[in-house]
Amino acid sequence: MLPVRPDGKVLLLHGWDPLKPHVPYWFTIGGGVEAGESIADAACRELREEVGIVLPADALGTPVASNTIEFEWGGARMIQQQTFFAVAVDTVDVTFANQEELELQTISAHGWWWGDDLEATGQAAHVTIPGLLRQAADAITLRRAS
Template sequence: MTESRLPPPGTVVRRTTARVLPVRPDGKVLLLHGWDPLKPQTPYWFTIGGGVEAGETVEQAGIRELREEVGIVWPAEQLGAPVATNTIEFEWGGCPIIQHQTFFAVCVDAVEVSFANQEQLELETISAHGWWHADELEATGQAAHATIPDLLRRAVEAIRYREAS
């Protein structure tokens, strides 16, 4: 891994991100499995998404991240309203991160997940994808953040509400 792609250790990173939770009809949600580049011995499951770039809306960032991280192409007009927002603080790559997150849920059937469009650092720190029910993920204790199982529940509820409407 090339350290120069990370900010200098200790740099406080403040970022706004868009996160997308693809939900299958069986209520399982697609997550990524990876690790902090400085702590590869402690992998975890996390949501698809990333930073909002200059000139980009949070919706545009969500669509872009969905395509880049897992190869799912989704029409922007079908993204729907956010299902949750939060701000979390954590450390990654030796840097404290304060991250404001907006979560979207999308209903998918059979999708082929591809890591072909990931950036090099993602390829080096993401090993797999998996489909999870919130309770199963919670039982493993391997969610990247304590809020993720509840976010999965909210995504599933949002999709079921949209389909019933």
């Protein structure tokens, strides 16, 4: 999920691999699809659980991007198929109250980012994230203009 404010900044989470807490990074909101869930339903559930934003699945529209990435987390090799939805938000009260225990242990903060600024830090969890932020901001700008 890529929540986008009117200024084009996108909400990300700050955290780390539980085996590498000394190497923090910024990453997108999301998670796995549970049995019987659509991708949109899963995206809305993850948005609610991870940051407390409640949206119905029909508010998401079409995905702005999808990809497959490979990475290591918690000592396991992951291959993750990802689908990204951009959603316009105005004011948001982010809360971690609904996070699972492992999330509470490995997520320290949230922040609002422009893709170029995140890219300049070198702290994106994956090289694709700054571009995703730009795509999300562009998609929301186009939706607001039409």
